[in-house]
Amino acid sequence: MRDKKFILFFVLFAGLIFSGPVYAKIGILTTQQVGSMLQTQKNIIVIDTRNKQNYLAGHLPNAVNLTENQIIAPKEGELGLMPYNQQLEKIFSEYGLKSNAAYIVYSGEDYNNPANFIAKAAWVISALYWSGIRDIYYMDGGFEKWKSEKFPVVKGNYSLPKSHFIIKFNPSNILAQKGFLLWSINNENTMQIIDSRPRKEYLEGHIKGAKWLYAGDFLEKVSNYWVIRPKSVIENLFTKEDIDINKPTVSYCQSGHLSSVIWLIATSIFDKQSFWSFCGTFANLQKQNKIPINIGPIC
Structure with missing residues (x-):
């Protein structure tokens, strides 16, 4: 029995090491790089992970408001965990997300808590990656840095048409x-x-x-x-x-x-x-x- 367990975990571990989507890109961008990217490239979806009140007061152009609290689900009595695929598909479809788009995710708020500042965006990025998205970028410094550098800011809500998001696979390296x-x-x-x-x-x-x-x-x-x-x-x-x-x-x-x-x-x-x-x-x-x-x- 012990040998069988060892073989089982060895196979699992080997799969985790070698079967990840090596073509996927997780990157860090400066606000300047984001500004240039939004001007020169198409098929980009921007996600603002701050609370609704701060989002409505000002956000990047064409940014949708998707927070970490909207991408959590209880499992076995535990709160705050990654939803199942069907739940993620429903959430992402409601927000008009597409599997073939590139994503820019940014945060803000929590000015006295650096862990929470980045964790809100990191959680959303991990959900996107887990759902098979290939290109995802974190905008370093968040909204306040963008605003302080006089990049364009838009107030009010922005939404994308609903989509039909399908998760084709879950990467093993996350x-x-x-x-x-x-x-x-x-x-x-x-x-x-x-x-x-x-x-x-x-x-x-x-x-x-x-x-x-x-x-x-x-x-x-x-x-x-x-x-x-x-x-x-x-x-x-x-x-x-x-x-x-x-x-x-x-x-x-x-x-x-x-x-x-x-x-x-x-x-x-x-x-x-x-x-x-x-x-x-x-x-x-x-x-x-x-x-x-x-x-x-x-x-």
């Missing part, structure tokens, strides 16, 4: 299911685990052996918005916490939203295809008593 996480915990020579929650939550209890790297540490504040730190600084963050950027990794948090930031940074900046965001919650793992928990620092 969401880690519970079985894969448990296997990863027991195979620390092959895998590493990252806890992306705030330090206080990590010290109160984390998966045994998990390294800590707060999702908000990837950003630095400029005026009233947050921008992603230089690549060299982010590399030092990984090194400081003894995290190997080249090692297959599963990150987790309380809902998958902060861990999606780890996935976004690894995929867009370092072009890594072997990072996964756990599709579940740490709290639920604790309740089920299926994982070893440590209190305090890892060492």
